[in-house]
Amino acid sequence: MKHLRLFEYIDAVVRAGSIRRASETLFITPSALDRRIQQTEEELGTQIFERHAKGMRLTAAGEIFLDYVRRHMADLDRVRSEIEGLKGLRNGHVSLVASQALALKFLPEQIRRFRERHPGVSFSVRIADRGEALKALMAFEAELAVVVFPKMNSDVLQLIMIAQPVVALMSNLHPLAEQKTVRLSECLNYPLVLPDASLGVGELLHPILVRRTNKAQISAETNSFELMRGLLQDNRSVGFQVAIGAPDSLQEGTITSRPIDARDVPTAPLICAQLRGRTLPVAAARFADQLTQQLDDMEISL
Numbered sequence: 618m619k620h621l622r623l624f625e626y627i628d629a630v631v632r633a634g635s636i637r638r639a640s641e642t643l644f645i646t647p648s649a650l651d652r653r654i655q656q657t658e659e660e661l662g663t664q665i666f667e668r669h670a671k672g673m674r675l676t677a678a679g680e681i682f683l684d685y686v687r688r689h690m691a692d693l694d695r696v697r698s699e700i701e702g703l704k705g706l707r708n709g710h711v712s713l714v715a716s717q718a719l720a721l722k723f724l725p726e727q728i729r730r731f732r733e734r735h736p737g738v739s740f741s742v743r744i745a746d747r748g749e750a751l752k753a754l755m756a757f758e759a760e761l762a763v764v765v766f767p768k769m770n771s772d773v774l775q776l777i778m779i780a781q782p783v784v785a786l787m788s789n790l791h792p793l794a795e796q797k798t799v800r801l802s803e804c805l806n807y808p809l810v811l812p813d814a815s816l817g818v819g820e821l822l823h824p825i826l827v828r829r830t831n832k833a834q835i836s837a838e839t840n841s842f843e844l845m846r847g848l849l850q851d852n853r854s855v856g857f858q859v860a861i862g863a864p865d866s867l868q869e870g871t872i873t874s875r876p877i878d879a880r881d882v883p884t885a886p887l888i889c890a891q892l893r894g895r896t897l898p899v900a901a902a903r904f905a906d907q908l909t910q911q912l913d914d915m916e917i918s919l
Contacts, residue, residue: 621693624686626653627665631683635672687757688895695898709738709900714750714759716817717842718781718862718887724763727911731904738900746815746840754892760901762890763908765859766817774893777909780884783818784863784874786856788849794873801825801881808836810848810856815840818857821885846872859885861915887912 626643630650633639640647658664665679675683694710711731715724728740745753747764754762755772765781767773785799793799793807811826812819819838826833837848845856846864849872863874889908891897897905 621690623653623657624690626650627657627683627686628690630654630666630673631675634674638672691757691895695896709735709898710741711738711761711898711901711904712741712743712759713761713763713901713904714743714745714753715763716747716750716765716862716887717744718765718818718859719763720744721842721862721864723861727904727908731907735900735903738904747817748815751890754890757892757895760891760895760897761905761908763888764817764890765862765887766820766885767888767890769888772893773890776889776891776905777912778886778888779912779915781859781861781887782879782884783821783857783877783882784860785877786845786849786858786863786872786874787854788852789871789873790852791849791855791873793855793875796875798876798878800878804855804877805833808834808851808854810845810854811835811838812842812845812857813838813840817885818859821883822857825882859887861887 626639629639629643630636633642636647636651636654640650643650654666658666661678661682663678664676665682666673667676713724724742728742732738732740743753743759747767750759750762750764751767751770751773753759762773769775785793785804787794791807793803796803809826811822814820814823826835836854837845839845839848842856842858842862845858848854849856857877858874860874860876864870864872889905889912891901891905
């Protein structure tokens with residue numbers, strides 16, 4: 618298993634960007650780590666890193682070797698998980714990357730449900746914009762991705778896709794909060810706090826609002842729904858989100874959501890995906906099954 622330790626060294630250097638920073642996380646000396654990498658380069662007959670004053674950068678050969686390294690590390694994780702699965706999934710780990718919209722309610726509820734049945738399984742969750750989310754999936758930094766309005770490519774295997782309606786967010790004291798549904802034209806009578814283009818809702822709304830530029834009062838654009846909710850406390854502004862990320866009307870809070878008439882704004886696709894060709898570890902595969910079932914039930918109820 619010595620080569621697997623070497624794989625961990627190389628992966629750590631890539632993530633840290635330097636020998637010194639990687640050595641601190643690996644608990645070995647920088648000189649020892651550098652020797653191991655030089656030995657690997659000698660065995661391969663080519664450099665896998667370019668050494669600069671500010672750190673280490675992969676060569677073209679290094680990019681190819683890193684893909685090999687991460688695939689083998691992922692396979693080892695899967696084997697360990699399958700062995701653990703023979704014991705009834707008493708342990709395990711699930712890594713996923715997700716859009717902000719999933720962070721408020723959906724993912725916390727799903728993780729709690731899963732851990733009620735499998736308390737020995739831990740999670741690492743990274744919240745990222747839709748472009749970074751799929752990059753993390755392809756770089757073996759996550760096993761699963763749950764993303765709104767993703768930028769798909771052939772390396773990504775879609776496990777399920779559902780349509781998510783866009784809703785308007787506002788203070789409970791906002792005049793529109795008294796209505797059951799709103800029209801986009803009504804929202805344009807108030808200052809808008811828009812999600813920026815890095816977020817799926819932002820890209821969906823942009824071409825619609827461009828046609829109404831003379832009517833829209835854009836007070837702010839942001840990549841943070843948390844900041845958006847803060848700006849909506851003025852009781853005048855209106856923000857936008859997909860339904861799965863909207864505040865729960867049954868819970869106390871100062872921000873509420875109202876559906877936007879379907880004639881005004883199209884739905885946004887929400888996917889759960891994995892890397893094509895990658896066999897998921899047992900814990901991740903079971904969690905993926907739970908997510909796809911829940912999302913499927915959610916679309917049926919819409």
